[in-house]
Amino acid sequence: MSKKTDFTRRRALGLMGAAAGVGAVAGFTPTKFAIGQQAKVRIGTLLPYSGTYARLGEAITNAMVMRFAQGKDMLGGREIELIRLDSEAAPPKATENTSKLVNSEKVDFLVGPVHSGVAMAMAKIAREEGVMTVIPNAGADQITGPLCAPNIFRSSFSNWQPGYPMGRVLAEEGKKRVVTCYWNYGAGQQSAQGFKDGYADGLKETGGDGEIVKEIGVPFPDVEFQSVLSEIAALKPDAVYTFFAGGGAVKFVKDWAAAGLKDSGIELTGAGFLTEGVTEAQGEAAEGIRTTLHYADTLDNPVNQVFRRNYREMWGKEADVYAVQGYDAAELIRIGLEAVDGDMGARGEMVAAMENAVIDSPRGPLKLSAAHNPVQNFYLRKVTNGVNAVERIAVEALSAPSQGCSMG
Template sequence: MPAIKSERFVWEDSMVTSQRSWPVDRRTVLKTSAAIAAVQFSSPFIIKARGDTPVRIGLVDPLTGVYAAIAQGEVVGAKLATEEINKKGGILGRPVELLIEDSANDVGTGVQKTRKLIERDQVSFIVGDVNSGIAIAMAQVTSEKKVLHIVSGGHTDPITGANCSWNVFRVCNSTTMDANAIATTLMEKFGKKWYFLTPDYAYGHSVQAGFEKLLKAAGGTSSGALVPLGTADYSAYLIQAKAFGPQVLINVMGGGDQVSSLKQFVQFGLDKQMAVGGTLFELESIRAVPDGARVGWWTMEWWWDQPGVPHVAEFNASIKKITGAAATARNWFGYASVQTLALIANQEKTLDAPKLAHALSGFKLPPEVALQPGAPSYRAGDHELMSTVFVGEAHPPQGDPDNMFTVKNPVPGEKAAGPAEDTGCKIQWPA
């Protein structure tokens, strides 16, 4: 089967048409209506910019594999941002072209696609990846090539910590932010004996390390298992968890892996013997499990129901018009990433990466892009976006079919992140 090619939005004069060139093999068939909606956009539409070479943004995400659903969520948000930006005149008066590549949840593929976008397709910016290990590897390429890079959905601490780079900024939280926001709640509500179900790669290791640091400081104990990505049968790991007898099962699995593990957690009756919770239980995953598995205390990094917060309802309505369902944090990640690039380039009137990176250090998102309390900014010390962490409880639908999470404690980003100097980030700027 031929490889997936990039999806391009091509502008001709003042009109835009969507030309998709995705040879699709059986692995790339999208399996949910939300995922299908992710690649459908109305066109053509009028843009104000015309007659100039497009500004190209490359998006690399795992459109196939266990993280496909959340990656498709980012694609939806990125496309919505591209449409809005072009309706307002584009970047520097030029139309924006979004090129989308599938990293296939593979580091080598992610690096290859990133190099292709920069060297062959001449993109000015890179966004991605959901997979933290791929995001780190992509950042090595973008740093080498001096291309501004927004990590939309890879959470592992080193991205804005020990491995930070002058050209890399992150929209989603660090794992430290998520762990700090919820650890005390889990200990106070359920106890200090935990068992970790952790994906065996950069993100999982980072989350578990953050949690263990806080748990040990509070006098707690833990055990756990490192689980390969794509595991289908969790029985051996859940038997080990039951034998340990924890008060809380910390489920760090993501995407399809989290869906499978939580289904089996409930099928085995472990929800009657221990609490469950952790950092991310994303709306895409909550939708994919039965009511019985919609349980536990978790963090959300953005939530669609924020009464009184400006522009949230409008954004949610725009996403719902596209997908038929409420907006997710992943929709916002993709949206905020692309909007950030347009905002800073139009403000500085340049595409020069070092100049834009300096300007982004300390840059505050406007309310129509922030879509949350306060005015989150990209912290100068580590380039991490100081966004709110929404701590709360998952539950079966209440009223609205997507009302499956109740925010109990919004934690300001600065409080969750801790000092920038503690991250290990030492940014070296190019000469």
Template sequence: MIRISLRRRTLQCAALLACATLAVAAHAQPTGPIKVGLMLPTSGTFADLGKKVASGFKLYVTENGGKLAGRLVQYVELDDESDPSKANENANKLVKRDRVDVLIGTIHSGVAMTMARVARDTNTLMIVPNAGAAEITGSMCAPNVFRTSFSNWQPGYATGLLAARKHKTAVTISWKYAAGDESVRGFREGFEKGGGKVIKDLHLPFPNVEFQPLLTELATIKPEAAYVFVAGAGQVKFVKDYAAAGLKNSIPLYGAFITEGTLEAQGEAASGLQTALHYADGLKIPKNEAFITSYQKTYNAAPDVFAVQGYDAAQLFAAGLQAVKGDTRKKAEMIKAMEDAKLESPRGPLSFSKSRNPIQDMYARVATGNRNVMTDVIVKALADPSPDCKL
């Protein structure tokens, strides 16, 4: 009886010790690497933009010794191919197979919307470093899905205000997909607020670059100004085609991204084009000057708005991690810290609306050589109204 009692007590003590060990382990601070899922295009039309976003994100991490909140950062990278039909499978691979702590992506709005659905359904933290689809921070908004770039409405609206300073009529040209439609709506709202009138909207399917029929129609309509939304490789061809058609000097061209990252390839055809965006070359603030120096030293290239958006995605993620001392299990506390974050961005002050969309200044810029030089601020602290977000 004594032996059985001793054995029972020994087993009870062992069980208690095991439970205590498990309890300590459960509350121990995570020490392994943080997994960052970079779901960005590395091929196709938007490959260069995806590379710049990734470079910006990694630069911030490098500046902090390869760690965020004291934990090493491990990247899991996946080419999204800018293909919405593959987005669900790819996002689920990162979340369920690779168990990433955060999804970073992407450029293409259609792909990003599917990513956001996966993030919402799995309660995975997600930061959008480019795609401006309204639904992401509108009807699809979720506490765990943030954006560090823009809604398509924001630069469109600011460009409309800019164009309305000098012109009363305009025609828009855009790819017929979500980003193009939303950008044009923003331009129309800003232009009409400034007293202008959009005469007609012209479209072509994404990623078609046969612009000539639309340029011929534009020349026939003869508005005072034109607004364009195409991206990536399409920007270069459009600007060159516009100048070759003899329209550059007769119908001033405006856009948001039309000269971003492509001025060298566009050459003289882009000289003097006016744009409005949330970042500009020559922005004289200490954070931007330090960012430019660091980026050039690291990559031997000048940064642009896409690199800034990636950099700020890392900054925002770090703000959440720092609030919980790297404990990614404290997701609610992380999200709250990110919602309340006020970042010192290379673009200027950056904060976030209730819908998790950026609140940011919008700048007027003019293409000069290989730079989009800031001329003034179009609107301060512009927030997307996000009326469909029910958070």
């Protein structure tokens, strides 16, 4: 069921005390688009508000609300109406849910989803209908590959990206025998491919030798890992690269420690989602785990410091990468609408403004590739006292392959 939220000036002003101060949040340019002064901008979110990924959907939405509040809940001189629809991270429902937002709710912007399987169906409809779309999490490589379109943007990552730098790190450190273990669906498979590509490139550059001794796919969203952990223990690799998130990541890390693997000499690594936003639930089991991601709690830049403080004050919890991606999704929408003074009919100018955006993000510098995928730094992080602390930049300004993308 969808949930509509009308933002009001009174509510926005109430939030501004907590939200003011991130990035360039000066007063917006007065609109010259007459209709924009009458009609609200309808933004539909197709995100998980229940189930395994509910916390991710909440973080994305919270950060969007915060960013919009910083502009007094106005975009291009128009008020905002947010229509929330629970995706349930369920691909079979994706077509129906997307159609509801686009055709029934007639949203101006579509934002979502988290799950790559949902994203595939959503992107196909967005392409057909031409609705402006920003993807704040789902990393399906196809979205900025064969399914790319002028109206589709991503504020997160491609699934290939977070794995690539971890592969390079392990190769450069001389890890010779590596296992990959991941949820066996699109996101996990593409993440593992990124890792393998990075590992191969790292071996070439260092002149080292190494191999992926085993790939272990776990059915999504299965969280029974005992047989997998037994297999890894028997293989005795130097390191394991994983792709799990949310509740599954909590379970895997705790089971890893309980099985005695934490002290076995086998290093557990992964895409940053393994420990992102869940270290408190993982507790001591997460200590020392290294991951690579385009964001980290301890990034030492002024925008991130203010962003985290504002998010904490507004929502009573810590921000994470999902919140950053939601915040930057809202910023992309703002840039597009401000460029055309709220005129949704000025599609070409809006797309151009979003394509050329250079965002001073909490994650660091952010721009978009020709396929509308983020070009961004990826950081090597280590869980230290429950925090994903930055060790260094693993790969700077990493772009993702976009085979099959044609914007024609």
